[in-house]
Amino acid sequence: MNVTIEGRRLGYDDFGGRGVPVVLVHGFPLDRSVWAAQSAALSAAGVRVVAVDLRGCGESEPSDGPALMEALAGDLAGVLDALAIDRAAVAGHSIGGYVALAFFRMYAERVAGLALVASHTAADAARNPNADPAQRELGAGRDAVAARLAVEGTMAAAVESYLPRYLAPHCYAHHPALVERLRALMERQNPRGCAQLVRGMKERVASDDLLEDVHVPALIVAGAEDTYLSVASQQAISRGIAGSELVVLDGVGHLPMWEAPGATSAALTRWCAQLT
Numbered sequence: 001m002n003v004t005i006e007g008r009r010l011g012y013d014d015f016g017g018r019g020v021p022v023v024l025v026h027g028f029p030l031d032r033s034v035w036a037a038q039s040a041a042l043s044a045a046g047v048r049v050v051a052v053d054l055r056g057c058g059e060s061e062p063s064d065g066p067a068l069m070e071a072l073a074g075d076l077a078g079v080l081d082a083l084a085i086d087r088a089a090v091a092g093h094s095i096g097g098y099v100a101l102a103f104f105r106m107y108a109e110r111v112a113g114l115a116l117v118a119s120h121t122a123a124d125a126a127r128n129p130n131a132d133p134a135q136r137e138l139g140a141g142r143d144a145v146a147a148r149l150a151v152e153g154t155m156a157a158a159v160e161s162y163l164p165r166y167l168a169p170h171c172y173a174h175h176p177a178l179v180e181r182l183r184a185l186m187e188r189q190n191p192r193g194c195a196q197l198v199r200g201m202k203e204r205v206a207s208d209d210l211l212e213d214v215h216v217p218a219l220i221v222a223g224a225e226d227t228y229l230s231v232a233s234q235q236a237i238s239r240g241i242a243g244s245e246l247v248v249l250d251g252v253g254h255l256p257m258w259e260a261p262g263a264t265s266a267a268l269t270r271w272c273a274q275l276t
Helices: 032-044 069-082 093-109 133-140 142-152 156-166 167-176 174-186 193-204 208-213 231-240 261-273
Strands: 002-005 010-013 018-025 045-054 088-093 111-117 218-223 243-247
Touching: 002 069, 010 032, 010 069, 018 069, 018 093, 018 111, 018 193, 032 045, 032 243, 032 261, 045 193, 069 093, 069 133, 069 193, 088 093, 088 156, 088 261, 093 111, 093 193, 093 208, 111 261, 133 156, 142 193, 156 174, 156 193, 174 231, 208 231, 218 231, 231 243, 243 261
Parallel strands: 018 045, 018 088, 088 111, 111 218, 218 243
Antiparallel strands: 002 010, 010 045
16 A cells, blocks of 8 residues: 655555554665564554555655655654554664654654664764764765665665675575575665665664653564674663563574564564553
8 A cells, every 4th residue: 555645655554453553664675564474463463553664665755865764754654644543653673763763752642652673772873983883884884885776776785785784694504595585675675765765874863862751662672693783782772761671582683573573573462462
């Protein structure tokens, strides 16, 4: 399904259900299909699930300039308005977590719950002198990746940068089908749109100041073998949100939804049971 918000087509799925709706926001450079297992599990539990494609991914049209997190959060608000949803819980993976946090900053009264899956609250490394080495390396390459995406018109730059480190190391040796499935998902995104997402990520601000204001059910899902985010950084986020649940998945990298679909779905289902 799709809806036009301020002249831009945005793709989404609305799986129906009852109670507090849950919005699922994917990571980079992916689309809403990455949540298929979790959407099915939550729907089976009776939860209304809305999965949205970020600009330039899936069925959503690209941004005209850097896709700032605030603009992407505004897109979520537009989709919710179109579906007559006043208040929802938001779960974001990677960049989707940045968008979820921006949505909370802008529309806190509309947030019934917050879940961060392999995501974090720090500003981009270009703005953060205390960033860990993995984030500094990732940040240092953003301009080059964005330029190649825009000029070459293919997703090769993003695939080369992200695919080798997205999954836990053992996946590359023992689960080649999973690696190729991820490659195919990355390759089908819009290069121009993904260039603007990269540029928008570079401009994001830190969200640490929000944590003490999160008074809704909160969940942090981390991969113990995530090469981009340390478990310590995820523990710090969980400590910053009173009453939050931290789930650390052994043998999992930056894509818990695929590397541990059952455990990720179970954690989200528990979280949804707390929503009011």
